[in-house]
Amino acid sequence: MADIIRLKNINKIYGEKIKTQVLFDINLNFEEGSFNSIIGESGSGKSTMLNIIGTLDKPTSGEVYISGDRTDTLNKQSLAELRNQTMGFIFQFHYLLPEFTAKENILMPYKIHNYNVPKDVDEWADELLQLAGLTKVSKNLANDMSGGQQQRTAIARALINRPKIILADEPTGNLDSDTTENVYKILRDINEMYKTTFVIITHDQRIAEKTDRIIEVKDGRVHLDLKR
């Protein structure tokens, strides 16, 4: 399969006066439809890497390609569009809008692009609700759900625009082990059903072991790259 994400000689330096380099010459490619995990100690630079892939952050030097197109040179407006159309984000915290219901939150990325929701998208939202086991709470406000339900809502939200890439930063960091299992099962199912590319940062060794590829980042460098 072709590479959907390509990082070329990525360096990232924070700070103006006191410079701290967090990434050193990263060269990484991710295949379309692959299920990848990134592991590493906190402060190793893995989150920065994920944010650079997700165009939320810019590299100090180097090039980023998504689906073959260079992104580090795009303006804010184009990046917003690119993120909306090709990427889904799942963070450790769900960041749902508490003023909206589960289903409304799920539809939010679609509405950012197009306020009127056509029938097929509405049905897709219902399907996602079912996939995430949220059908019963679809009309609950975000705060009226359990932690697991909230995180699964965030996952469904990441999927509504059928993105090619899902970037997840410790998506289960806040959840108990049973719920963690459940969430990973959902992610894996989506990967298999829709051939969505996953890049997941995790602390959980057991979870990492279930992925197709494990990348370990250490002190801003790729320390280990294991493919199955």
Place this chain on the structure above:
Amino acid sequence: MRLAFSIALRFLKSGKGQTILIVLGISVGVAVQLFIGSLIQGLQINLVNTTIGNAPQITITPTNSEKTIKEWERALYEAQISSNDIINIAVAADGPASIDYESDIDPVLIRGFKLEDGNKIYGFEEGLYAGQLPSRKDEAIIGKELADKTGTNINDRILIVSPFGGTIRLTVTGLYDLKVSSINETWVITNLETAQDILGIGNQVTGVEMQVNEVFEADIVAKSLAYTLSLSDIRVDNWKDQNQQLLSGLNGQSVSSIMIQVFVLVAVLLGISSVLAISVVQRSKQLGILKAMGIKDRDASLIFVFQGLMLGILGAILGIALGFGLLISFTTFAVNPDGTPVVPIYINNGFVALSGMFAIISAMTASLIPARLSSKLNPIEVIKNG
């Protein structure tokens, strides 16, 4: 844009306490503005009415040695055609005389009018508390103070001594009170012919008096009148030139009223701005994720502009209602002994609309700071800090 609106609406609905506080803040501002503005306007209109409402606002006076206008009919005609704003034109034959009663002789001012014309300016008929206006020659009305002093009643005859020493008896047909004691004490009001006889000026008059539609335009109208008049040896005066102190007083009042209103608005503006700015911080996580999901900076800032707009509209409506409530209770409770309000309030629809518009514009202006914060918010900051 519609998404920004619906998010703004939800934000307002979910933060009910905050929303109510801001709306109350705006509406109190609007109400105070409306109340003070209407009160000052009412005060000014009332003051102007009592001072110059029942007095000529433009006068034509002769400057020749006889102090009379011979061709007054031409002056009358030219005044009529010079401007549409001129109303209530009256010619007057005025002059000093004396009244001879029981033990004394006192000076009086003979004022002769075509009475229906003079009545329009001075409101003689309204001022009458006994009797009626003169209808024939050698009849007159006199003021309350003069009647009391001379012990005159209706249908009594008073003895007037003309400036040339001649005497004439006038029948008093009515007694008036024009609420100005110097007028009540000295004016003997009669018809034009009687006055002309007493003063010995033949068919001439000593002045032409008139009022205007817009009292504050009197100087402009007077100017164009002076330009139109073809008579020589005359002078055109207007109340504004003769009442500079009153005018500067009114101006001072207007300026202080505007100052109060501006400061109220500034206070409201700062209040809204700070509350909305706090709400950006409160919702920075949600804004961050919205940006990560691809909402444009413009829409992210529109959320707060829409909030400002909605708060402004709500605040303006409530504030206008509250302002009217204040005005009504003021006119109901702050009254004179006779039951009339201390200051009659004039509701100026244009001013009400302006107050409302100002509130809405202020609220939107106030939302620009939080809107800018929201637009500048970088999702990475939020996501990094958890």
